[in-house]
Amino acid sequence: MQTSQHVLFERSEMNDRHLVRKKIREHIADKAKLPILIFPEGTCVNNTSVMMFKKGSFEVGGTIYPVAIKYDPRFGDAFWNSTKYSMMTYIFNVITSWSIVCNVWYLPPMVKEEEEDAVHFANRVKAVIAARGGMSMLPWDGGLKRKKVKESFKEEQQKKYCQIV
16 A cells, blocks of 8 residues: 555544545645545445445545446455455455456546535535446445444434425
């Protein structure tokens, strides 16, 4: 990772987040450097949907080059359900798969519109990626697969459901 200029940080550390934002802005300003590859979901999901994007990647400016990535599970499933399989079982399944096939679509570049904030820009990029990959868009964070759902989020969803009914 050190040879390819990875930027590692702890998401829960505010100082790390500010440092990463600064490094990304410096990288974008240097036209001699290649674009940065960022996975704004912050986690992998089960290949059926696109989770909420972290807004930090969309706050720094610059051009976003969206990429839709979707695994084709016909020969082997790359998704690791950590609640169902141990890491050793997952690794065994991957290395004994016939192959891991991945469809990759490079989408047209996107820039933040004048009146748009980072959250709306992230959602617009997410919508383009989800549409091209044939996936649904989910409004929640991928971290929910590892954490208990907040009561306030449950209540918000219950209110929305009541309005529908």
